[in-house]
Structure formats: structure tokens, C-alpha cells
Amino acid sequence: KAGVTQTPRYLIKTRGQQVTLSCSPISGHRSVSWYQQTPGQGLQFLFEYFSETQRNKGNFPGRFSGRQFSNSRSEMNVSTLELGDSALYLCASSLVYRVSNEQFFGPGTRLTVL
Amino acid sequence: GQQVMQIPQYQHVQEGEDFTTYCNSSTTLSNIQWYKQRPGGHPVFLIQLVKSGEVKKQKRLTFQFGEAKKNSSLHITATQTTDVGTYFCAHNAGGTSYGKLTFGQGTILTVHP
Numbered sequence: 289k290a291g292v293t294q295t296p297r298y299l300i301k302t303r304g305q306q307v308t309l310s311c312s313p314i315s316g317h318r319s320v321s322w323y324q325q326t327p328g329q330g331l332q333f334l335f336e337y338f339s340e341t342q343r344n345k346g347n348f349p350g351r352f353s354g355r356q357f358s359n360s361r362s363e364m365n366v367s368t369l370e371l372g373d374s375a376l377y378l379c380a381s382s383l384v385y386r387v388s389n390e391q392f393f394g395p396g397t398r399l400t401v402l
Numbered sequence: 403g404q405q406v407m408q409i410p411q412y413q414h415v416q417e418g419e420d421f422t423t424y425c426n427s428s429t430t431l432s433n434i435q436w437y438k439q440r441p442g443g444h445p446v447f448l449i450q451l452v453k454s455g456e457v458k459k460q461k462r463l464t465f466q467f468g469e470a471k472k473n474s475s476l477h478i479t480a481t482q483t484t485d486v487g488t489y490f491c492a493h494n495a496g497g498t499s500y501g502k503l504t505f506g507q508g509t510i511l512t513v514h515p
Contacts, residue, residue, distance in 0.1 A: 321502065330507050331492075333503060336502055343501060344499055344502040390447035394444060396444055
């Protein structure tokens with residue numbers, strides 16, 4: 289099976305702009321989670337989508353939003369970008385009904401805000 | 403959510419030496435997962451522990467979950483240069499929150515040949 293894919297892999301934006309990141313989960317995986325990784329804050333949970341519904345949400349401002357489509361693909365959007373939004377954004381997918389509910393991470397999108 | 407403290411933040415070892423990273427919580431955890439992230443890569447799942455006192459081994463890696471389910475450790479015997487990377491512990495609250503992982507700060511392992 290193909291792994292989790294994320295597009296684009298790299299992105300450079302300026303403050304105030306908005307950005308949309310895309311994630312395609314492993315085939316058959318219906319749960320998609322998003323994480324932000326920075327050197328200072330580490331790996332932080334953004335949100336999780338399951339069956340097109342946001343099931344869990346982390347402590348991020350409303351500028352961060354996401355959605356999931358019927359084919360389980362997910363997008364996240366960041367509006368009014370700030371310098372502090374520069375980070376590696378990781379998407380992870382997982383099977384719902386599994387004893388070991390490990391998450392499979394994609395390669396990430398490296399966002400730089402200038 | 404329940405925070406997990408991971409120590410040490412950095413560990414430098416000579417190839418062949420052992421390595422251990424610890425994950426501690428002030429509250430009982432329903433489970434603990436361990437991930438490895440190579441430099442420039444993404445986290446890769448290693449294992450999940452759910453039972454009190456559980457010990458699991460994967461070749462040179464030994465994972466333990468404490469009796470009180472408040473701490474966990476990852477021990478690598480005879481490190482190799484391929485072990486380089488950041489090791490994270492993580493947990494979820496279970497139920498409908500299993501897709502929400504809370505990560506420790508990670509331990510960055512450097513192995514000198």
C-alpha cells in the first residue's frame with residue numbers, strides 16, 4: 289500500500305496570506321490527524337477528522353481549520369499567516385478498528401512564513 | 403490533556419553503548435506509544451504498550467510500561483549509527499480521542515562511530 293502523502297512538500301508564504309495543505313491517507317484509513325512540529329514546541333496536535341467530521345481539536349486559534357472529504361483525504365487551512373506559523377505540518381492516518389492504533393505519518397509540509 | 407515529560411532531551415553515545423529514554427506522567431496513562439523520527443524525516447511508530455508492567459522487545463530495543471502506568475522507558479542495547487534520531491513517547495486518552503496523540507518533548511540521540 290502507498291503511504292500517507294502530503295502536498296506540497298515545501299511552501300513559502302508571507303505574513304497575512306493564507307495557505308492550504310493537503311493530505312491523502314493510506315487506503316482504508318478513515319481517521320486523519322494533523323500535527324504541527326516546531327523546535328520550540330515540539331509535536332502538537334491540531335485536529336483529527338473521522339468520516340468527514342472533526343472529532344478532536346487541539347489548542348490552536350481559529351485561524352487553523354481543516355476538513356475531510358468523503359474519500360478520507362483531508363486539507364488544513366491557515367488564514368492570516370503569522371511568522372510563528374512557520375513549522376513542519378504533519379498529517380497522520382490510522383485505522384479505526386485496531387488494537388494497536390498506531391498513526392502513520394506522512395513526510396510533512398515545511399511551511400515558511402516570511 | 404495529560405502531559406508527559408521525557409528525559410533526557412539529548413543523549414550522545416559512542417557506538418556500542420546503551421541508551422535509555424524515559425517518559426513520565428503525573429497521572430495514569432491508558433497507553434503509551436513510542437515513535438522514532440530520523441533527521442529530516444517523519445515520526446515512525448515503534449510500539450504501543452497498554453498493560454501495567456508490560457515489557458516488549460524488538461531486537462535491541464526494550465520497551466517498558468510502569469506498574470502504575472505513569473512512566474515508560476525505551477532502552478537500546480549496543481547502539482548503532484542507524485539508531486540516530488529523535489525518540490518520542492506519546493499517548494492518547496482512548497475512546498474517541500485515540501486519534502489525538504500527546505507527545506513528549508523527545509530525546510535526540512546522537513551516536514558517534
